[in-house]
Amino acid sequence: MLSRKRSIMSDALKEEIAKEIGIYDTVQQEGWGGIKSRDAGNMVKHAVEMAERNMQKQ
Numbered sequence: 001m002l003s004r005k006r007s008i009m010s011d012a013l014k015e016e017i018a019k020e021i022g023i024y025d026t027v028q029q030e031g032w033g034g035i036k037s038r039d040a041g042n043m044v045k046h047a048v049e050m051a052e053r054n055m056q057k058q
Contacts, residue, residue, distance in 0.1 A: 009047060017043050017050075 007014070014032075018024040023039045035043075
């Protein structure tokens with residue numbers, strides 16, 4: 001039995017990123033399991049870029 005880990009990103013952040021990269025419709029229709037692994041990777045990349053920009057502002 002696999003245990004599910006809690007997400008590091010909040011649902012609101014994931015939804016924001018999904019909207020920005022254009023996959024939110026898929027998420028709404030199929031859930032998070034419906035996105036391609038490439039899209040999941042792009043979400044992580046986008047989140048890292050956001051974090052880096054926020055760190056530069058500080």
